Structure formats: structure tokens, C-alpha cells
């Protein structure tokens with residue numbers, strides 16, 4: 171509905187554009203409510219973060235208006251001299267941070283980045299191997315309802331029955347039997363370090379591409395608190411909005427040359443880097459989102475600052491402290507702990523589903539998501555797990571001491587899941603607790 175008084179758009183030919191509060195009071199009100207929610211709750215969703223004001227400013231800049239189909243120096247539109255510099259800057263910063271030969275910053279997000287990689291490396295019907303979704307893999311690594319499952323042959327791998335960590339021996343067996351052309355290493359709910367060296371050895375034994383998807387952990391890699399897959403993997407993909415704290419988007423890193431060019435792509439005159447670029451544009455996408463690329467460049471500049479290493483280390487320290495505190499309170503964690511920014515509460519032995527606990531926690535101002543755990547017997551829409559992550563709470567400045575308090579809040583709610591008075595009390599305490607911290611992008615605006 172448009173409001174007939176006060177709001178709306180400027181008269182043609184004038185420059186009197188009203189601010190959001192006036193132009194669209196409905197959206198403005200929703201924005202204020204979202205800001206308030208984020209200031210007064212604990213954001214423990216492992217894939218979320220608080221982008222800085224500078225990143226948000228670039229995201230909301232006039233770069234949003236520019237069409238720049240193509241790549242720097244080879245565009246299909248005029249007037250791109252400045253955005254050429256911008257995109258080159260983002261690519262150069264990525265290459266410097268990760269030490270890779272080639273970077274593509276145009277994918278609209280993580281899933282389109284993964285799709286582009288599949289199109290650059292595989293033919294429809296080829297075999298792709300990935301960690302299953304219930305055990306921590308991502309939709310795009312070969313799940314039935316996703317393009318990766320409909321367009322390619324899925325060869326799933328799982329976790330070790332007891333350790334719930336990647337079982338390289340059985341993975342090797344499966345790879346030797348199935349001879350996949352692509353192996354994914356990475357996940358969305360895996361709290362341990364990925365062994366890229368071991369995975370690279372297996373991939374080489376079966377002439378498979380190895381692709382690391384570091385969507386969750388790219389910030390940790392840049393900070394030096396998780397191994398860098400570049401060098402071990404043919405291609406690396408990531409989102410730009412998770413631990414690396416940039417805008418909503420994705421990027422792809424790779425070598426220039428394809429080590430399997432003669433084997434799988436002898437008919438192509440393009441090397442690996444070029445095939446990836448062509449898969450992103452024009453195969454799958456049109457014009458890149460230059461505002462997002464601008465914001466990515468800003469985020470990478472921030473991530474190159476020594477303070478980002480401190481940030482990354484604190485994310486991990488916080489996850490460990492939270493894990494330890496929850497273990498001491500009698501909770502089970504998948505793999506018994508964490509090496510990175512996330513932990514997964516294993517609630518299989520508890521009376522309610524992961525979804526039910528996540529709802530209770532949310533009423534108490536603790537924002538999480540429910541998640542499958544290894545051996546889960548509940549439906550994927552209910553699950554027996556809760557995933558917790560520390561990137562966002564670390565961005566607001568919380569440390570180990572705060573993690574102990576967060577564990578206490580979680581415990582209060584989960585021990586009394588049916589007592590809404592308790593939830594309301596914790597909700598107030600959480601709001602008081604959060605008030606002591608400045609939230610990037612909100613408090614400093």
C-alpha cells in the first residue's frame with residue numbers, strides 16, 4: 171500500500187527525495203524493529219555476522235546502479251573504467267589474502283559460486299562426491315533436491331560412526347570404487363578442522379578435482395586459525411557474509427591451469443581460470459552486483475588488518491569456551507567439542523526436538539538454528555540438534571566470560587522448556603546483557 175501523504179517519490183525533475191523513514195514508513199519501521207531485535211538478542215547463528223558500517227555503506231552505495239556485464243577490461247557496457255578498478259581491487263585483495271592465482275568475485279552468493287564451479291569442471295551426469303547434508307555437508311554438494319543432485323550423479327560420503335569426523339579411509343574406498351570427477355571438502359555443520367592434505371591425496375589417486383567450500387570458515391582461514399586450502403585444492407569457493415564479515419555474496423579462487431585439462435577438457439581451449447569465469451558469466455549470470463563487489467573489497471581490506479587475526483582467534487576461543495561450559499552442564503556435543511567457530515548440541519537423548527528447543531531459545535532472545543546431527547532419527551524439519559556459532563557475538567566484543575553467561579542462559583531455557591515465565595525472564599536478562607555491547611552497523615550509525 172502506498173501512503174498518499176508525506177511519503178512516496180520525488181516529482182520528476184526535482185532532487186527532493188525523502189529519506190527512508192518518510193519515503194516508505196512501512197519498510198523503515200520493519201528495519202527499526204530488526205535493528206532492535208539484533209541489539210537485544212544473542213545472535214548465535216553460525217552463518218551470520220555483523221558487517222561493519224563501512225561494508226554496509228558500500229553495499230548501499232551508487233555502485234548498485236552500474237551495469238558491468240563482462241570482466242575488467244572486457245565489458246559489454248560503457249562507463250566501466252572505475253568499476254574495473256574496483257573489481258580488480260577486490261580480486262587483488264583476495265589473491266593476496268589467500269595466496270591464490272585467480273579470483274572471481276562475481277557470484278551472487280555461495281550456491282551460485284558452487285554451481286559455476288560444477289559447470290566449469292563437470293559435464294551433466296558426472297559423479298560428484300560430497301559430505302551428506304545430515305552429517306554436515308551443504309545442499310550444493312550433491313543433495314537430491316538441489317541442482318547438484320538433479321544434474322550430477324551423487325556419491326555421498328559420511329562421517330566415522332564413532333568419532334563423527336571425516337573418515338578418510340572409508341572416503342578413499344568409496345572414491346576408488348566410484349571414481350568421482352569432483353570431491354567437495356567443506357560443510358555447513360562440521361565443527362572440526364578439514365584435512366585438505368589428506369583429501370588432496372585421495373583426490374589425486376582417483377584423478378578427481380578437489381574443491382574446498384569454505385563458506386563458513388573463510389574468515390578463520392584469513393585470520394590464520396584454520397588451514398588454508400589453497401595449494402591443496404583445485405578450486406576454493408566461499409560466501410562473503412559469514413565469518414569473513416562482508417556483504418551477502420560469493421567468490422571463487424583457483425589455479426590458472428587445469429591439471430586434468432588433457433584428461434577431461436582436451437577439447438576446450440580455455441584453462442581452469444577462464445572456464446570458471448565463463449561459467450559465472452555468461453553461462454549462469456548477467457551483470458555483477460558492483461555494490462556487493464565494492465563492499466567485498468572493503469571487507470577484505472578490514473580482514474587484512476592485523477586486528478582481524480585477533481578477531482579470528484577470539485571466535486575460536488569463544489567457541490571453545492562455550493563448548494566447555496555446555497559440556498560441564500551435561501550437554502552432548504557432536505564430536506565432543508569444536509576446533510572452529512561452531513558447535514552442535516546433540517539433543518537426541520532429550521525429550522524435545524531441535525526445532526522445539528530453538529523456538530524456546532528464541533523466545534528467550536537466543537537466536538540459533540536447529541540442525542540434523544549424525545544418527546538423527548527425527549525428521550529434517552524437526553531434528554535433534556542445535557547449531558551454535560560465535561562469529562557474531564565475537565564481532566560485538568564478547569569474550570570467554572560472556573560465553574559462560576550464554577551457556578547459563580541456554581541451560582536455563584533448555585532445562586525448563588515448558589516454563590514461559592523462565593523464558594520471559596531470560597529474555598529480559600539477555601537484553602540487559604546485550605545492552606553493554608556495541609553492535610557494528612547498528613550502534614555506530
Ligand SMILES: *Cc1c(COP(=O)(O)O)cnc(C)c1O
Pocket residue numbers: 217279280281282284307308310356357358383384385386409419420
Ligand atoms: C552458506 C553455505 C553455502 C551457500 O551460501 P548461500 O549464500 O546461502 O547460497 C554454500 N556452502 C556452504 C558450506 C555454506 O555453509
